[in-house]
Amino acid sequence: MSIVATSHHYRELPDTPYNLWMRDELADLLELPHDGTRAEIIDGEIVVSPGPDIAHNFIVQDIWHAFSAARVVDASFPWRCVATQDVNLSEIHDGYIPDLCFLRQETAAGIRRAQIKKALPEHLGLVLEVTSPTNASDDRLPGKRRAKPTKWNGYARACIPYYLLVDRDPEVAQVTLYSEPEFAVWEYKESTSWAFGETIALPEPFALEIPTDEWEPWLRHGF
Known part of the structure; x- marks a missing residue:
């Protein structure tokens, strides 16, 4: 074909x-x-999609560090994260590579023992995508640039409980946490947003704050 x-x-x-x-x-x-x-x-x-720029990578690193720091403070903190992990959405024959995947400790341990190569949606409690100029429309809700289902729809269809989208577009510059996925309509029903510079307050089961003071939109003249 x-x-x-x-x-x-x-x-x-x-x-x-x-x-x-x-x-x-x-x-x-x-x-x-x-x-x-x-x-x-x-x-x-x-x-x-091309490899991301350094500002994109630092945002991913900031979020990773926030979760890692929570484990240092409290050994019972249950969440582990892994970068650029293949996620197999088998029911819709899609395959995504989020910037970060978040798994409960016991789930992560089982996957490591089984040496599973591609995570399944049921393994994940949260996925992170940070937009880049070339592919932002693939991460967001469907719109003018991509009217067909996006990764936002796919994650909701797969019933991944939380989707954290960091949108670096200068016209947006905000973080949105989507929740309450609805399988039948491929949509998240709830969302909470924070502008760059505000502190992200992830709810339970994460109960974690992430500062965004150093986060910047991408530059319009190039990437």
């Missing part, structure tokens, strides 16, 4: 994008560089 990726290159593939992604063959078939470039399947479509 002819498949189009966001790079606008057409290529005959020997199997469906999802099956190739599951077998870890897709990136090599697309001849993608090994420089942080990601190939994901969103609504059945191959979406290729």
Whole structure:
């Protein structure tokens, strides 16, 4: 079949994008560089994104450190996080690579023992996406730039309880926590937002505060 990726290159593939992604063959078939470039399947479509910039990575690191610090203060803090982990949304044949996945300690321990390569939605309590100029529309609610289902829809359809979206667009510059996923309509029913500079207050079961004082939108003139 002819498949189009966001790079606008057409290529005959020997199997469906999802099956190739599951077998870890897709990136090599697309001849993608090994420089942080990601190939994901969103609504059945191959979406290729370049590696993120340093400001993006520092935001991810800030959130990681907040969770790690909570474990240092309280050894019973139950959450572990892992970066750029493949997540298999098998029911809709999508495959995502969030910036961070958050799992309960006992779940993480079981996955490590089983050496599972691709996490399933039921393993996850929270996923994080930080937008970049090239793919922000894939992370948000459907809109003008992407009317088809996005990762926001996919995460809700998979019933991942919480989705944390850090939107670095200068016109937005805010963090939104989505909750109460509704399986039937592929939507989160609740959301809470914080502007850059405010402190994120994650509710239970996280009960964690994350400062955003140093977070900045991306620059309009380049990335």
